[in-house]
Amino acid sequence: MRNYEVxxxxxxxxxxxxxxxxxxxxxxxxxxxxxxxxxRENWGLKKLAYPMQKKHSGHYHYFEFEADPQLLKGLETEFAREERVMRHLVVALDKHSMLFNERRRNGEFNKKKETPKEEDGKKK
Structure with a gap:
């Protein structure tokens, strides 16, 4: 089993x-x-970088999953059969990508960094 995102x-x-x-x-x-x-995320309606099928925007969806590599061929077929899918991209994840995605899911990147307070306007 390998990790993928689509x-x-x-x-x-x-x-x-x-x-x-x-x-x-x-x-x-x-x-x-x-x-x-x-x-599983719904990223919503976004403007496209270039027109696809004479459309300038599209609804983005994202899945992160673990599956057998043979499943991908069937998934590609399902995307091809669905005429409402404009584009799709399946990417295999390495250990660094998996770690990044786990940290993103846990909200580590949404927290604002605290800036050190200046004491009485003096710099050290």
Whole structure:
């Protein structure tokens, strides 16, 4: 079993229920085929860097999961069958990426750094 992350972009003309249905479809495909999903995020509607299929925005979704490498071929087929998916990218994670993702999930990057207080306006 290896660790992967997948990001996919859905067409912008979908309703919230349709977006949830498509996301659930891929989630259920992964879990029913033995994948362990660690993180699932809906990043929302974002502007694209360049037009795709004559569209300038898309709904981004992200999964982080552990699965058998043979499962990826079937997942790629499922993405190809779904006409509302504009693009997708599956990336294998190394140990450093897994550590970074775990820290991001735990919110370590959302905390603001504290700046040292200056004492009476004097610099040391």
């Amino acid at each position: 990001t996919f972009i859905l067409t912008p003309v979908l309703s919230e229920s349709q977006l949830q249905e498509i996301s659930d479809k891929f989630y259920n495909y992964l879990t029913s085929n033995g994948a362990n999903i660690y993180n």
